[in-house]
Amino acid sequence: MNFSIQSVYNWYRDTLRNPKYRWWIILGTLAYLVSPIDIAPDFLPVIGQIDDVAIAVLLISEVSQMAIDYFKSRQTQTASASEATGSPSEAKGSTVDVDAVSVQ
Numbered sequence: 110m111n112f113s114i115q116s117v118y119n120w121y122r123d124t125l126r127n128p129k130y131r132w133w134i135i136l137g138t139l140a141y142l143v144s145p146i147d148i149a150p151d152f153l154p155v156i157g158q159i160d161d162v163a164i165a166v167l168l169i170s171e172v173s174q175m176a177i178d179y180f181k182s183r184q185t186q187t188a189s190a191s192e193a194t195g196s197p198s199e200a201k202g203s204t205v206d207v208d209a210v211s212v213q
Contacts, residue, residue: 118167125171138168 125134141147142161151157 121167122171125168126175135168135172138164 121134124130142165145151147160149156149160151161
């Protein structure tokens, strides 16, 4: 059995992106951060905080990436919905034909 940091990271990322387990992973990570029982105990001056910082950075980066993906997909859906309705006021680059008559 091969153990690597990359495999743990991949498992964490994939599990966090699964909607069924997302809140369990977030709550478990937060519990790990506040718990005195972890890989490197917090009473060790520097080493104790390194694992907590690494886990916090991992959680924040993955949750922020999921939020960015969500907002991008939502923006794409809004743009495609406005193009589908064909409303000229919301569509970019649309042309309006007007028959102009000069008044004297």
